[in-house]
Structures are given as structure tokens and as C-alpha cells.
Amino acid sequence: xxxxxxxxxxxxxxxxxxxxxxxxxxxxxxxxxxxxxxxxxxxxxxxxxxxxxxxxxxxxxxxxxxxxxxxxxxxxxxxxxxxxxxxxxxxxx
Numbered sequence: 001x002x003x004x005x006x007x008x009x010x011x012x013x014x015x016x017x018x019x020x021x022x023x024x025x026x027x028x029x030x031x032x033x034x035x036x037x038x039x040x041x042x043x044x045x046x047x048x049x050x051x052x053x054x055x056x057x058x059x060x061x062x063x064x065x066x067x068x069x070x071x072x073x074x075x076x077x078x079x080x081x082x083x084x085x086x087x088x089x090x091x092x093x
């Protein structure tokens with residue numbers, strides 16, 4: 001238990017920061033899930049729209065420090081490649 005004023009303040013800051021990061025991470029996971037659902041359904045248009053939203057959210061989360069910048073970049077790259085492959089496969093048919 002924090003006894004010093006500075007430790008009590010750090011504890012208050014931790015609680016606020018944890019709540020904010022949890023909300024950001026939850027919304028990012030939801031947006032990434034929407035991209036993966038569209039990919040699984042082989043819906044290129046929906047996947048492209050969902051990818052744009054997920055990319056914006058991941059970049060913003062990385063800027064805020066809720067997600068590591070390289071983890072966000074890696075996730076965006078992998079999702080973009082999957083959406084691209086889906087478009088190439090659709091064009092090949």
C-alpha cells in the first residue's frame with residue numbers, strides 16, 4: 001500500500017492509464033477481428049474498409065503507447081498482405 005504522497009499519486013496515475021489502455025486495446029482487437037472475419041468470408045470490399053479502420057486505430061494506439069509500435073506495424077503489414085492476396089486471388093478467377 002502506498003504511504004508517501006508521490007507513491008499515492010503514481011498509483012492514481014496507474015489506474016487511469018490502465019483503464020485508458022484497456023479501452024484502446026479492446027477497440028483495436030475488435031477492429032482487427034472485423035478484418036479477419038471479412039477475410040474468412042472472402043469479402044474483399046468489407047476487408048478493405050475494415051483494414052482502413054483497423055490501420056488507423058493501430059497507428060493511434062501505437063502513438064498513445066497502448067500498443068508497441070513494432071507490434072502495430074507487424075499487425076498492419078500482415079493484415080494488408082492478407083487483404084492483398086484476397087484481391088489477387090479474386091482477380092485471378
